[in-house]
Amino acid sequence: MPEIKGKLGIEEFYSVIFKNDPIKIDKKVKETVVESFDFLKEFSKNKVIYGVNTGFGPMAQYKIKDSERIQLQYNLIRSHASGSGNPIAPQYVKAAMLARLNTLSLGNSGVHISVIELMTSLINKDITPLIYEHGGVGASGDLVQLAHLALVLIGEGEVFYKGKRRPTQEVYKEEGLAPISVELREGLALINGTSVMTGIGIVNTVYTRRLLEWMIACSSAINEIVEAYDDHLSEELNQTKKHKGQREIARSMRSHLNDSTLTRKREHHLYTNNDDVSVFEEKVQEYYSIRCVPQILGPILDTLNGVEKILIEEVNSANDNPIVDVKRKHVYHGGNFHGDYVSLEMDKLKIVVAKMSMLAERQLNYLMNSKLNDILPPFVNLGKLGLNFGMQGVQFTATSTTAENQMLSNPMYVHSIPNNNDNQDIVSMGTNAALITKKVIENAFEVMAIELITITQAIEYLGVQDKVSSKTKEVYDKIRKIVPPFKEDLIMYPYVNQVKDFIINNEN
Numbered sequence: 001m002p003e004i005k006g007k008l009g010i011e012e013f014y015s016v017i018f019k020n021d022p023i024k025i026d027k028k029v030k031e032t033v034v035e036s037f038d039f040l041k042e043f044s045k046n047k048v049i050y051g052v053n054t055g056f057g058p059m060a061q062y063k064i065k066d067s068e069r070i071q072l073q074y075n076l077i078r079s080h081a082s083g084s085g086n087p088i089a090p091q092y093v094k095a096a097m098l099a100r101l102n103t104l105s106l107g108n109s110g111v112h113i114s115v116i117e118l119m120t121s122l123i124n125k126d127i128t129p130l131i132y133e134h135g136g137v138g139a140s141g142d143l144v145q146l147a148h149l150a151l152v153l154i155g156e157g158e159v160f161y162k163g164k165r166r167p168t169q170e171v172y173k174e175e176g177l178a179p180i181s182v183e184l185r186e187g188l189a190l191i192n193g194t195s196v197m198t199g200i201g202i203v204n205t206v207y208t209r210r211l212l213e214w215m216i217a218c219s220s221a222i223n224e225i226v227e228a229y230d231d232h233l234s235e236e237l238n239q240t241k242k243h244k245g246q247r248e249i250a251r252s253m254r255s256h257l258n259d260s261t262l263t264r265k266r267e268h269h270l271y272t273n274n275d276d277v278s279v280f281e282e283k284v285q286e287y288y289s290i291r292c293v294p295q296i297l298g299p300i301l302d303t304l305n306g307v308e309k310i311l312i313e314e315v316n317s318a319n320d321n322p323i324v325d326v327k328r329k330h331v332y333h334g335g336n337f338h339g340d341y342v343s344l345e346m347d348k349l350k351i352v353v354a355k356m357s358m359l360a361e362r363q364l365n366y367l368m369n370s371k372l373n374d375i376l377p378p379f380v381n382l383g384k385l386g387l388n389f390g391m392q393g394v395q396f397t398a399t400s401t402t403a404e405n406q407m408l409s410n411p412m413y414v415h416s417i418p419n420n421n422d423n424q425d426i427v428s429m430g431t432n433a434a435l436i437t438k439k440v441i442e443n444a445f446e447v448m449a450i451e452l453i454t455i456t457q458a459i460e461y462l463g464v465q466d467k468v469s470s471k472t473k474e475v476y477d478k479i480r481k482i483v484p485p486f487k488e489d490l491i492m493y494p495y496v497n498q499v500k501d502f503i504i505n506n507e508n
Contacts, residue, residue, distance in 0.1 A: 083132030096199030246298030339430030
């Protein structure tokens with residue numbers, strides 16, 4: 001059982017979000033939260049503390065009466081629960097909740113302990129607030145989206161529970177839950193931070209890593225199908241580049257192809273007995289989408305590792321305002337809620353995922369085009385040419401989806417629009433960046449699913465099921481359980497969707 005101790009890693013997120021493991025709060029964390037709350041309550045007496053006894057944003061110039069402090073917090077939550085568009089999927093909301101819970105557990109926010117306790121119960125009971133995609137500008141953090149989370153914590157709004165969207169009050173009554181106690185600044189502390197963009201971002205990294213593993217499998221299999229020379233994957237060649245990612249991708253592909261009988265040694269074919277040849281019938285070097293995979297996927301892996309590192313740093317940071325410092329007996333005002341770190345990393349991630357979908361589309365095109373590969377029928381058509389169409393129809397989908405990814409990979413990071421009476425005069429758009437990245441990843445899985453079906457059909461046509469590597473054979477068998485060998489034309493969309501669903505939800 002993962003334990004909230006003020007530091008979470010990718011493993012804890014995977015355990016809670018993907019395996020639905022329950023969490024518990026460390027005793028020392030609870031003590032820290034109580035100490036932080038008690039200090040802020042005492043410290044704020046006779047002082048002007050933003051969000052405790054002032055209005056918010058450009059309205060901070062207005063002092064709030066002591067008798068209206070609690071109402072202030074409720075007003076903030078209700079007024080900012082203004083999202084629209086499509087609901088964010090519960091899995092991503094749960095990740096955002098875990099990210100917010102961890103941040104509030106650091107003791108820099110001055111929240112009442114009831115916040116920590118109720119959020120823990122909601123996560124463990126798989127009760128996820130209704131949060132909409134539209135509304136966040138990424139500074140002051142995810143104000144609008146987190147307001148929908150806060151709305152649920154005060155017992156209002158709606159939640160998803162057991163697959164249904166329901167009023168929060170009904171679910172609380174069923175589960176014996178009580179809303180939080182709003183005592184000091186719980187409204188502002190809950191909505192002022194980067195937890196939605198960070199939670200979505202962390203889930204994005206998990207799916208990207210899974211997508212990359214499938215891409216390595218596809219790239220390895222296509223090397224076998226075309227009987228490529230293996231020196232472009234050699235340790236000797238790839239060690240001459242200093243990049244860790246390239247070296248790791250090459251190593252992974254060598255491991256995948258370890259027992260293949262189809263890849264060839266250049267020295268066996270081109271380094272001897274060629275004196276009387278003027279034109280080589282077979283390619284001396286493969287196309288880039290086959291030969292340059294380590295150089296293409298290497299920077300993707302390096303970028304993914306860097307993105308994951310920044311997101312884990314963010315989730316373990318205080319991204320609130322103001323910051324409560326019990327040790328120094330002080331409260332500091334600033335901008336830790338600003339989401340530029342996450343926004344930039346999401347843009348990096350969606351760019352490399354878009355490039356991955358482009359690689360998959362080019363490999364797919366190579367298999368489809370008989371004039372390029374010289375070994376397969378057009379569109380890997382196992383039926384009667386002219387009468388049947390093979391994979392011709394689904395190539396359009398792969399091409400269209402890849403084009404959408406290319407367009408979506410344009411950065412959000414540089415699209416700041418001033419708002420909030422120009423108080424927020426430069427913002428991150430981090431939540432938009434994270435959600436667009438989510439879409440790009442889903443699209444890439446779609447292209448990958450089409451490539452996997454095509455690879456399986458190519459292996460079928462060539463009759464090399466017993467010659468491919470054991471790892472490629474495992475992939476072949478997994479796809480064959482979903483898509484049977486076909487010569488006659490099939491309605492393809494159910495198979496594409498089933499394979500897409502399979503690879504999204506299963507590691508290779």
